Every structure is written in C-alpha cells, then in structure tokens.
Amino acid sequence: MEVTEIRTNMRLPKGKRCLGLGQKVLITGPSWSGKTSILQSLQLALTGEVYDFGGRDMAKSVKAAKLLRATCPPEAKELDIEVNLTMDKLFHEFAWKLGDTAKVNWRKSGDCPDITFPVEEALGLGGGSPLTLAKYFFKWFVIDCEEPDYQSLHLGVPKQREMESGKRLLAVMEHVRKKAYSAKKELEKLKGFPEEVRLAPLYASKIDHLAKQLKMFTDVQFACQETVFRHVWFGIDLIEKCINNKLPIWFGKCSLQLDPDKQKLTVALTRKELTREVFSGGEWSVLAIGIALAAVQYQSIEHKVIITLPDRGYDKGTFLRIATWLKQYEVCTWLVTTHQYQTPIDGYSVIDLW
Numbered sequence: 001m002e003v004t005e006i007r008t009n010m011r012l013p014k015g016k017r018c019l020g021l022g023q024k025v026l027i028t029g030p031s032w033s034g035k036t037s038i039l040q041s042l043q044l045a046l047t048g049e050v051y052d053f054g055g056r057d058m059a060k061s062v063k064a065a066k067l068l069r070a071t072c073p074p075e076a077k078e079l080d081i082e083v084n085l086t087m088d089k090l091f092h093e094f095a096w097k098l099g100d101t102a103k104v105n106w107r108k109s110g111d112c113p114d115i116t117f118p119v120e121e122a123l124g125l126g127g128g129s130p131l132t133l134a135k136y137f138f139k140w141f142v143i144d145c146e147e148p149d150y151q152s153l154h155l156g157v158p159k160q161r162e163m164e165s166g167k168r169l170l171a172v173m174e175h176v177r178k179k180a181y182s183a184k185k186e187l188e189k190l191k192g193f194p195e196e197v198r199l200a201p202l203y204a205s206k207i208d209h210l211a212k213q214l215k216m217f218t219d220v221q222f223a224c225q226e227t228v229f230r231h232v233w234f235g236i237d238l239i240e241k242c243i244n245n246k247l248p249i250w251f252g253k254c255s256l257q258l259d260p261d262k263q264k265l266t267v268a269l270t271r272k273e274l275t276r277e278v279f280s281g282g283e284w285s286v287l288a289i290g291i292a293l294a295a296v297q298y299q300s301i302e303h304k305v306i307i308t309l310p311d312r313g314y315d316k317g318t319f320l321r322i323a324t325w326l327k328q329y330e331v332c333t334w335l336v337t338t339h340q341y342q343t344p345i346d347g348y349s350v351i352d353l354w
C-alpha cells in the first residue's frame with residue numbers, strides 16, 4: 001500500500017498538498033509547523049478517527065468535533081482533507097470534511113478494505129490497566145480458549161460464529177460490562193428514592209431483581225477476565241517471541257510479567273542485563289511499534305496497515321536508527337521529526353515544512 005497524495009488545511013492557513021509520496025514518508029519541520037496535523041489528517045481521511053498520544057479517539061464526541069473544527073483556518077468554510085492511495089495496484093480516494101455545523105462528511109472508495117493504524121492502539125497501552133494490556137495481547141495473539149458458560153444466563157449476546165473464540169469472548173466481555181453498568185446506574189437511581197417508596201412492593205421487587213442482575217453480570221465479567229489472564233499466561237512465550245523478533249537489536253528485549261494471581265500483567269525492558277518497567281516516551285513509542293508490527297504480522301494484515309511514529313524529541317541519531325530499522329518492513333510507514341538531514345534518508349519521501 002502506498003499513499004500517493006494528501007491535501008489538508010488542518011492548522012495550515014494556506015493548506016498543504018503533497019504529491020508523489022510512497023510507502024515510506026518522512027514529515028520534517030519546526031514545532032507548530034503542522035507535522036502532526038498532516039499525520040492526523042491522514043488518520044481522519046482513512047479511518048474517520050484520530051488518536052492522541054494516549055490512544056484515545058479525538059473525533060468521537062460533538063465537543064471533539066468542535067475542537068477539530070477550530071483547527072480549520074479562519075477564512076476557510078470547512079476542514080477539508082483528501083487522501084489518495086494505491087493498494088494491490090488499485091487506486092482509492094478518501095475524503096473527510098467538517099463544516100460549521102460540526103457535521104462530519106466522510107467518504108471512501110467502496111471496494112477498499114478498512115485501513116488500520118495499530119501503533120496508536122499500542123501507544124494507549126502505556127498508561128492502560130493490566131486488563132487493557134491483557135485484552136490487547138489476547139485479541140491479537142491468543143486465539144483458542146474455552147469460554148465461561150454465559151449462554152445459560154440468557155444474556156442475549158449476539159451470535160458471532162464467524163469470529164475466533166478469543167475475539168468472541170472479548171465481545172461477550174464488553175457486552176456484559178455494558179449490561180452491568182446499566183444495571184448499576186438504574187439501581188443507584190432507585191436507591192435514591194425516599195425509604196417509603198423503596199419499601200413499596202413494586203419498587204422493592206425491582207431493586208431486588210436489579211441487585212441479582214448486577215451480581216450475575218459482575219460474576220460473568222470476572223469469569224471472562226480470569227479466562228483472558230489465564231490464556232495470556234499460556235501464550236506469553238509466543239507473544240514475547242513475536243515482539244522481540246520485530247524489535248531492533250539496539251533497543252533491547254521485551255519481557256512480559258504476570259504475577260501469581262494472574263491479575264497483573266506488566267511489560268519490562270531488558271537492556272545490557274538491566275530490567276526495568278518504567279519507560280521514557282520515546283522508548284514506549286519504539287516498543288509500541290514493535291508490538292504493532294508483531295500483531296499485524298501474526299494476523300497477516302500488513303497490506304492495510306500504516307505504521308506511524310510521532311515526534312517525541314528523539315535525537316538525530318536515534319531517529320535515524322528508527323527510520324533505518326523500519327525500512328526492512330513492507331508496511332506503509334509515516335514518521336515525524338523536527339530534525340533536518342543534509343542528505344535524504346534512503347527510501348523515504350519527504351514532506352518538508354521548514
């Protein structure tokens with residue numbers, strides 16, 4: 001897959017049109033020159049979503065849409081983004097527009113598969129809970145598992161026979177979580193009524209029924225969670241091997257650690273025989289890329305993936321090593337840096353904002 005053209009006016013008063021790009025693209029320029037805006041424009045046009053460095057989608061709410069609208073130049077009527085790319089020798093067009101009404105207009109070629117940005121999801125693991133990390137690895141790497149007996153509980157879970165059992169378990173887990181949250185909110189509302197109302201037979205029966213429902217949903221959710229951690233434990237060696245096969249030698253080795261009660265999963269980095277669990281922003285970015293590369297190769301979806309690296313203040317030497325490392329993978333790659341290089345980095349098209 002190659003991005004051949006991008007046009008955007010996000011935070012760029014005169015707009016920017018970049019032609020003749022390719023599979024590997026480097027965006028360079030000073031701070032506040034619009035580097036990240038081009039990267040976010042690419043995400044919006046191809047997926048309809050845009051992520052911050054915490055892995056959160058910034059385009060989900062109306063409030064977020066208004067903030068995105070504020071990135072449009074004052075003289076422009078709408079935030080306007082267009083991207084063209086080639087995949088399997090076929091040409092595809094994408095467009096994302098946001099006008100004064102905060103209504104989004106997103107269109108793409110109907111025959112084009114969904115494009116994914118897996119590094120953004122992996123970056124969000126850095127500040128996530130152990131369960132978030134476990135669910136990510138379980139989703140991508142651990143396929144076969146037994147499932148809790150949720151069918152006998154008549155939860156109304158949609159049948160998804162075409163999905164692997166692991167992904168179906170995660171779908172069930174999310175479904176039950178929503179049910180539990182809904183029951184909890186309704187129960188809190190009823191318990192806020194005056195005592196004489198709560199003791200009335202109708203309300204007392206409702207409260208009792210909701211309390212039993214909440215316990216049932218919580219029990220199933222906990223059973224799903226236990227299953228996730230147990231199977232991540234069984235798959236830890238496989239996951240570590242997949243990730244370390246992708247990380248560059250100069251970076252070090254990744255190790256996954258699950259404590260005995262199987263309720264806490266952490267990632268550690270071993271470098272020169274020293275192991276630690278606290279990473280700098282730059283280190284976590286490299287690790288997130290390694291995790292993403294391992295995940296997409298495991299699922300064999302390299303052809304519809306874009307690997308991104310936001311600028312985190314890397315020194316010139318480290319950034320050059322990252323760019324060189326990623327050249328070996330046949331995956332569309334977009335890197336952002338504030339550094340200028342006297343000679344172009346071999347294999348990369350350059351969007352120069354200096």
